[in-house]
Amino acid sequence: MDIQRLKPSREHDAPLYLQLYRRYRDAIATGKLHPGDRVSSVRSLASALNLARGTVEMAYQMLTSEGYFLARGPAGTIVSPRLGNLGEPGHATVSRLLSPAPSRLQAEAGQVRPFQLGLPALDAFPRKTWARLAGHNLRVLDAAAMSYPDPVGYEPLRRAIAAYLGISRGIACTHEQVFVTAGYRGALELVCRTLLRAGDAGWYEDPGYIFARQFLTRAGMRLEPVPVDEEGLNVDIGQQRAAEARFAVVTPTHQSPMGVALSLPRRLQLLEWASHRQAWIIEDDYDSEFRYHGRPLPALKSLDRDERVLYTGTFSKVLFPGLRLAYLVVPEPQIERFTDSANYLCGPGSILPQATVADFMEQGHFARHVRRMRSLYAARRGYLVDALVQAFGSCLHVQPQAGGIHVLAHLNTRCKDKVLAEAAQSHGLAVEALSQWRMRRSPQGGLLMGFAGFITNEQAVESVQSLSAVLTEC
Ligand SMILES: Cc1ncc(COP(=O)(O)O)c(C=O)c1O
Structure with a gap:
């Protein structure tokens, strides 16, 4: 060439x-x-x-x-x-x-602790637009909307989600495949009740998202830790340790918390394993909208020729977590089973917030918000990284990440990350230790820090100085 x-x-x-x-x-x-x-x-x-x-x-x-x-x-x-x-x-x-060209979403936040993980920039949420749409929905609430809500979700929202996923994540699905749920845990509950049984084994990324791990463990699943390296979940190791597992939970776009993308060969390998073993892949696409270098790879679901992937997304990062709205896209042949289970579960709750999100998406506010938040987060990430470099110099290494709303930093110290994080937390700084996200021990520690709440450069500098003072004491 x-x-x-x-x-x-x-x-x-x-x-x-x-x-x-x-x-x-x-x-x-x-x-x-x-x-x-x-x-x-x-x-x-x-x-x-x-x-x-x-x-x-x-x-x-x-x-x-x-x-x-x-x-x-x-x-x-x-x-x-x-x-x-x-x-x-x-x-x-x-x-x-x-091929697909993703569009983006956004989010917002309020007063939170410095370095708080998992919260979007609540200060930047378009409250006026939201209040107008919510007010309108309240006024026009008809008898159908005031009766029992559909347990699989409000249909206009299901349609809006299906359209959005087609454009932004390369997922071709109908609204019947989309189930609106009460957060990601609602989606996991629906999967557990429909396709899994207590005692089933599943691969879980190590390190991985703590709350889903706890939820699945309490639901009786036997989670097999599968290490994550620079290409994401190590499928070879998963196969060595538990080839017969019934499911795998993955964050392929932006591994939580390491931030790496599941490489293309690994995606294909994982899909092949699932097809061969008739296992399920739960794809958690929690923050794909926020990417600062290029476009994210399309969802793993977009390559799912054998209908093994259960795709989940959430409005917690792009809008706000208090909404408690997420969604699950199921393979077409599974619609009936999932609908049947959903009829016996609590579902996503009131129609009002669902109708407001549907309007927000249909009227283009959602895509605009995402675009705006992408550049805002890139700037806020810069505030934090610059402040860390200035305060810690070569004692600290920030792991490069293409997206997301947190950074992972490795400190050049013999002190355990857990000790450092606990010290920071006792001073009101919401830094978390990487080792706490692990299932198996590993010598590699690190500090996880959210940056979405740093509205100004000065805020980031001030918080990093406090952190530096605490860590120096340690
Ligand atoms: C890895 C990961 N998955 C999923 C979610 C979404 O969870 P929920 O929809 O319950 O807010 C989060 C939220 O922080 C997350 O970090």
């Missing part, structure tokens, strides 16, 4: 590394580069295209972490050979994965 075709344009709005990353992805998707092809070294590409080495390095790092490239040390970097083997027909699968 003529490498001059990869040359980014300085006139383009997107940063040079991002343009380079996209050109490589397009070259792979369109078959100009094949699995196993050698790619130029960072040094020679930088020199041929007259780019800084850091620019090329950044693009290569993203391509490697998403599974397009395989770095082989001194033997050089190649296009991942696994792109060819696993997804017959290879190129069709790759192009499918790359």
Whole structure:
């Protein structure tokens, strides 16, 4: 391939590394580069295209972490050979994965503790628009809306979600496949009651989202920790430890809490395992809307040819968690079973908030909010990272992440992350220890910090200074 075709344009709005990353992805998707092809070294590409080495390095790092490239040390970097083997027909699968153009959502927040995880920027929520839509829904509430709500969710909202997922996440589904639930846990409950039985074994990312882990354990599931590395859930290890598992819970777009994306070869491998074993994959796509480098990979569900993926999304990050609204998309052949279970569960509750979210989505406020929040979060992330670098210098390393609303930082210290986090918490700082998100012990600790609540640079600097003082005492 003529490498001059990869040359980014300085006139383009997107940063040079991002343009380079996209050109490589397009070259792979369109078959100009094949699995196993050698790619130029960072040094020679930088020199041929007259780019800084850091620019090329950044693009290569993203391509490697998403599974397009395989770095082989001194033997050089190649296009991942696994792109060819696993997804017959290879190129069709790759192009499918790359094609959809996601649109974005947003969220908002109030007064919260510094570094609070899991909360969106409540200060930026468009309250006026929300109040207008909610007020309208209250006024026009008819008899149908005042009677018992549909346990599978309010139909206009189900339709709005199906349309949104088609455009933004590459998921082709009908509204009948969409079940509105009371938060992510409501979606998990529906899955457990419909497809699983107490005692069933399931793969769980290690480290992984604590609350879902606790919920599933209490529901009687036997969770097998499967380690996460720079390509996401390690499917090989899952197969070695519990090939016969009935389900796997994954956060493929933005692993919680490590922030890596499940690479394309691993996605295909996971789907293949599930089809072969007739296992279920629960895809938790909790914050895919917030991505700062390029577009997120389409959902794993978009590749689900054998109908093994149960897709979940939530309004907690893009709107606000107090809404308690999430959704589950089930495979078409499972609609009847899920509808039957939903009839005996509590469902998502009142129609009023559901109708307001439906209007918010249909009238374009949702997409606008997401776009606005993406740039807001990129700025707020910058406030926190700059403040951390300034306060801790080389004693601290912030793990690069393409999206999300938290950062993971590794501190160069012998002190346990749990001790540091507890000290911070006792001073009102909501920092969390990575080790607490783990199921098995690991020497690798880290500190998890939310940044969505830092409205100004000064707030971030002040909070990081307090954190630095606490950690120094430790
Ligand atoms: C990994 C992960 N999954 C799902 C959710 C959504 O949970 P819920 O819809 O119950 O707010 C969150 C919220 O913080 C999360 O961090």
